[in-house]
Amino acid sequence: MPQLHLYVPDATAELLKRRAEGRGLTLSKYLAEVVRKEVDTEGWPENFFEDVLGAWEGELRRPPQGLYEEREGFSDDTGPES
Numbered sequence: 001m002p003q004l005h006l007y008v009p010d011a012t013a014e015l016l017k018r019r020a021e022g023r024g025l026t027l028s029k030y031l032a033e034v035v036r037k038e039v040d041t042e043g044w045p046e047n048f049f050e051d052v053l054g055a056w057e058g059e060l061r062r063p064p065q066g067l068y069e070e071r072e073g074f075s076d077d078t079g080p081e082s
Contacts, residue, residue, distance in 0.1 A: 008016070033060035037045075 017027055018025045
């Protein structure tokens, strides 16, 4: 697995260390997770449906839609002939 090196300000490094500790991860594993989430745009985020859709409270009701609008039909004219 490739290694990447980067420089960050001291305050940022301390914040990253605290967040890693809070998640029970090494700093390296935490940073790998942060980078993966940032660059992985394929698929749905982890726990998306549980966090977003599963959080719905209430009921879904569709309000009255009114009458259908009347539209003109298509003409048989296909444009100028060649």
